[in-house]
Amino acid sequence: MNMARTVVEMRNITKRFPGIVANDRVNFELKQGEIHALLGENGAGKSTLMNILFGLYQPEEGEIFVNGQEVAIDGPNKAIKLGIGMVHQHFKLVHPFTVTENIILGSEPKHGLAVNYKQANENVEKLSKQYGLNVDPLATIDEISVGMQQRVEILKTLYRGADILIFDEPTAVLTPQEIEELLVIMRKLVEQGKSIILITHKLKEIMAIADRVTIVRRGKVIDSLPVAGTNPNQLAEKMVGREVSLKLDKKNAVLGEPVLEVDKLVVKGRQGLRALNETSFVLKRGEILGLAGVEGNGQSELIEALTGLRPIDSGTVKIAGVDLTGSKTRVISEAGVSLIPEDRHKHGLVLDFPMRENMVLETYYQPPFNKGGFLDYAAIDEHAKRLIAEFDVRTPSIHTQARALSGGNQQKAIIAREVDKNPEVLIAAQPTRGLDVGAIEFIHKRLVEQRNMGKAVLLISYELDEIMQLSDRIAVIYEGRIVGEVDPSQTNDEQLGLMMTDYKAPQGGEQRE
């Protein structure tokens, strides 16, 4: 490795934002043909550093060398010319456009005055084959899965001839299968002579694929070391600055009576097809039921149906013994169902509201917040302050807009709010997506705490690790059906993965409790 030449060198990069030094004299080096991981807490400055390399931000100080030459990267155009490509944390895809259109955008093949779509499609097809990416050039972004969207992002960089690829948290939104496939793709890219910078919060991935890892904390580089000589615990500690327990201690579950009974639920999805196809399961007090499955197998529809956001065609939903099939969201919420939604920005928060108003999003109309139609801000403030203290939500004040909080803190605030409703059933959908290990640890502890207090938790996650770690019982969903149930201690990733993709039960036939 040492023999490889340096393709990117960033020296003494400093970047300030109002009130914060996002990058503080950062040094970073990428060698030809390596996968170099960048690790750090939320808000540590990883994306900022990469945005600088890609020309989206201009640093206040520091120099950048690409292939030994000092360069001024004044915009993405320049970066692209230098052979740098970036797959952003939040995809930069134009949704109503087709895959091809997204890929060729900005450097379109022409035929007279018009875009030569025929040639463009062929180019995309060819490139896609070359790297084993298998995308449909004619599909629109709206129609394809998140994993596919990511491949489009990768193709965009390859189409522009990038040799240096930056991946900003590429796996946060992927299913385990997709992650596997991505890792394969990355290896293939390296084989073809590309160099890769990988930002991720998942230590496992770093261990699996990276050659080197650079750790940043609060804008400063803490260390840069070969992956070979390290281990996850050491990395976590370096990154957070304290010891982090990556394993949860969990007492055995003490099961109570059933609180959520779902029986033969049928629900239509977006295209009018059955998204849930006679789904049935039971959730008891004192347990965490993990729902494993590949994204798009009815999980979102299930959440919506359980919370009254989507009409139910047939089947029943009982909460604490009461039939609440087809009830309104509010009735269900009052019956004791709390939801940590999948998309915290879209569904969990009003980003333009101050924190105090976000903390009463579902309870504003109840006493003590509502007094005869008027809001009692004294009570609301007190409530917000208490939750923020209890759940360690880092915010300058309860008057700060939710928008200004980091993802992890936004998530903590939502969890505080939902848990504080003292629900019978807590539905947690992707509760730790995109969060750093410190935040994940915190949230996992809280979920287990709820279960220990005798609450029922339904955990929906595309991350097998999370499911395996937290669940007392795992149900696998495939094409809108629960196709099996397993005990986490009795199973492994491979078996689960198999069930999640196309279940052929060893015993044959469907397996239900």
Added chain:
Amino acid sequence: MNKLIKVVTKDSAVVPFVAILLGLIVGAIIMLFGGYDPILAYRSLLDKIFGSRYEFGETLTAITPLVFTGLSVAFAFRTGLFNIGAEGQYIMGMTGATIIGVQVHAPWFIHAPLAIIVGALFGGFWGMIAGYLKAARGVNEVITTIMLNWIALYLGNYLVNRFLLEPGKGRSYFVDDSANVTIGWLSRALDDARMHWGMFFALLAVVFFYVYLWRTKQGYELRVVGFNPDAAKYAGINVNNGVVKAMFISGALAGLAGVFQVLGVFLNQAISASHTGHGFDGIAVALLGGNTPVGVLFGAILFGSLSYGAAGMSFGADVPPEIIRIVIGSVIFFVATPGIIRWVLKQLRIRKSKGEVA
């Protein structure tokens, strides 16, 4: 106290004043270009606004409907809706008040409140149509409110023509005295300026706007719907209801503007060939005021005074009154682009500090 000092010294407090100043300067430059005397023109403007008790009273009367239509547009904005229809809702408010004022006969303590309420309901209903079509059918409220403005114009004319007309007069009968909300003693004190209670209702509306949106449960719901309808759904708030309710309130506010023009200024409703512009001006007022209630109040005062004073510029300095539209437009422009003002302020500071050095 600290907070107060902070607010006053903040850019956002300076920007409007600089914006007004710059707007007036733009107007002056254009006047000079046209060969007019801007000093005389602005003096005439001030004279028209403050020059006599009568003019001052009439300025207040000119401001009043703008407070209502400004609040109307701002209210809709706050709930995520763009109400271009204040114009039509204003006409419907007039019509509702006229119908009650002319057709119903009752003691004043019933008649006037009834006329006000029915007018507000008419305006509210007119707004609600757009709200309903948006909620139920997904029809963009920008189009429907534009169309409803025209429909209201003709519907108002029809109702006056058919049911309220004083023969040969081209307008309705006068409303009964019992429905009249003018303030006689104040008018007399201000040399017969047309003073009416609408002014005070406008102030109440400002308070209502604030209290309702930021202090009540329903206001909270509407704001959630406005900022993030998806989150509203997840929180169990009925988004469609919210849209309809918001458009109702917005429409009722615009309706009140019309109500008080009828019950306090004209005392009748004329058949009208075109829109008054109060509703469209409401958009500008709302934007001038940053969609906050107090901002709208100040916006209306600025807008109303300038518009009213324009006739004075024409009278006293022979300047075409259209110039005032340029001034108002420029003021809004500068309010909306604080970047330009900050730049100007910075230049001033630099020059000042340079001056000190020298």
Added chain:
Amino acid sequence: MDLVTLGNMLNTALVFSTALILAALGGILSERSGVVNIGLEGLMTAGAFASAVSAYHAQEAGFGGATPWIGLLAGGLFGVLYALIHAVATITFRADQVVSGIVINFIAAGSTLYLVKLMFEGAGETSLVNETFHKVAIPLLSDIPVIGEGLFHAYPTTYLAFILVAVIYYTLFKTPFGLRLRAVGEHPSAADTVGIKVLRMRYIAVLLSGVLAGLGGATIAMTTTGSFSHNTISGQGFIALAAVIFGKWNPLGAMGAAIFFGFAQSINNILQLFDWSSNIPPEFIYMLPYVLTIVVLVGAVGRSKAPGALGEPYFAGKR
């Protein structure tokens, strides 16, 4: 109603629709690039003003038949001037786009009338231009029954509008420029990261919208009024805006919507030809176009989806 009447109606409708089509095309370009343009009314006003004034002078200078063309050109160019204010405010200074649009409407209304008064001795209206556009029949096509009279016996500006619909449709959906423009309006940071100059694209789009809306305004002065006064443009810009939305930000859709408005307008004239119409209060006849529009909108399937980034100012690195 017989077919001849129908043809005539279509013909009348097109006169009214032409200006709407042009202005709506401007609205589409601007909004497709992500910049809301409720200043269409003001841009049309600017165009109508400039065309009336320059055509008047061209006529006096003896340009004859070229006069209305000069007016048209001037209208388009003058529209750009006002669009530039909108562009600077919204793109460079990231002002609220709605606010800026309102500003355009104000400033255009005020300044044009002010200028008219300066140029025409205090009169609130420009002097009448006699050399305006005349309808042109397209050989052969105009002989087709009904359609010939309806479609192919129109003002040159009407043909121009149709040509521009085709050109802009092609540009938006077939050329690299169009692809980039739409990308900028849907997801500016996506465009930025592939090296498209977002702000420059938006400037181009907004300035072009000034040209087109200016042409729209000029069309009214050069075919319908022959002069400019405070009410030459009174609401057409807003109807054009409605056509943009109604037509789902698609040139063909907007054209359809504009023709629909024109048609609905001409219905009320046709109605008044019939004796029985005297039983209908005229106010209801006047409302008809607007009511019909709402009815059609309610009946029309599918919500119109605005460009993704419409109304959002862009700055690099925006999160």
Added chain:
Amino acid sequence: ACGAKNDNNNNTNQGASPSEAASPASTAGVGKKFAMVTDVGGVNDKSFNQSAWEGLQKLSKDTGADVKYLESKEATNYLTNINQFVHDKYDLTWGIGFLMGDAVKEAATNNPDAKLAIIDNVVEAPNVESVTFAENEGSFLVGVVAGLMTKTNKIGFVGGIDIPVIKRFDLGFEAGVKAVNPQAVVTKNYTGAFDKPDLGKAAAATLYNNGADIIFHASGGTGNGVFNEAKERKAAGKQVWVIGVDKDQSIEFGDDVTLTSMLKRVDEAVYRVTNDMINGKFEGGKVTVLGLKENAVGLPDTSTKNVPADVLAKVEEYKAKIISGEITVPTAQ
């Protein structure tokens, strides 16, 4: 809308003031101040506001009086604009147009010392002189012209808003047509606006398409569109006519399409009443109805260009009958 060659733009609303105007014919009016307030149509409405202002301007030229106008941007300004002059002690303030009635009345009541006058409406107050016109009589005469000259027996009428004043034009015109040509049909189109040339154009197109060869319009600025449509057709080789309104519109729109106009001499009326005022003859409380007898409505002299002598003779004949009372022209309620 006169020529634009003159670069003197310093007088937006001040008539030729004594210093600039060619020396006035007399100086009877020097030191006197007269003013008018327009309705929302504005001073360039090609109709009564414009005509009234021309009357005042002429007065200023003739007598050296100061004259001034204010345009009302909306109905609330009627009263405040009138009061602007009243409070400034103008010798006479005109409210121009039907819509100003209530405002003139209120200003007169509140300021008993002020002197006011109004056109097109009757205000009963001791300090207001009211002037209205018998538009139906003049319209009857242009109806006679249309009835005799139509070749298709189809005649159009384009109105602004359906209000009494316009109705007088409408009914008088129709009666005139019927009197000389019972077969002719008058098709009416009310556009609902006085300021929408596009609506006027569409209305005219529809009427011409329907076979009409003459259109009489009483629709202010909306009529621009009517003229435009006519010119359009004329250019395409079809002979169609417009009958103008209020002023001699052949001057502005050319006599190739303007058959004649129904003059309504608002300028004369304003001139006369104001001039009387200079001579100390203000008659507060008086209502003057100006009709054919007063020569305040009727056809302009330029009509000879397009209207044959025999038709004009017929017109004179009917004029005499109306003045003598032999014919009563229908009027609006």
